[in-house]
């Protein structure tokens with residue numbers, strides 16, 4: 001049966017490299033895997049007053065998309081050694097009832113210009129999920145560093161080794177969804 005993997009990109013930029021990595025993952029996925037990138041530009045900043053008035057449509061769509069997925073991958077940049085507000089905001093909304101992340105395996109992939117391949121953001125991502133979910137289904141994160149050398153002229157992830165590593169990581173993530 002086809003596994004549905006939801007991709008959430010922690011950058012709103014049209015030319016986002018992390019969105020390019022999500023596209024590469026979708027293209028590298030096996031026949032039995034569908035990777036869908038969820039649009040999140042309309043998700044407002046978390047505000048308890050807005051929540052009290054009723055969840056905005058975009059937040060309902062976010063919860064529903066996560067609940068319907070077999071797995072979720074955050075494709076996120078690193079900002080100042082941590083998560084960009086865009087990614088953290090999505091996590092904050094998802095942490096509120098009905099907390100669709102609770103039973104959905106979740107992992108992160110960071111694509112960064114630096115050589116540390118997002119060690120800061122990926123570490124903080126895991127800390128947040130640990131704090132939020134306690135016994136959530138953990139899966140190793142994946143970092144792609146020095147991306148300037150790995151993109152083609154259209155900004156797509158073209159480096160053969162990076163694509164092979166991403167494809168292998170994704171295959172392991174999808175295989176873990178069965179266990």
Ligand SMILES: Cc1cc2nc3c(=O)[nH]c(=O)nc-3n(C[C@H](O)[C@H](O)[C@H](O)COP(=O)(O)O)c2cc1C
Nearest residue numbers: 011013016017018019077078079080081112113114
């Ligand atoms: C506010 C800000 C902080 C940043 N901090 C880091 C950082 O800590 N580590 C890093 O590798 N890159 C950092 N960068 C560079 C981003 O990784 C780079 O802009 C990347 O292309 C953003 O991802 P995107 O292409 O998906 O939008 C930062 C960029 C911005 C705008």
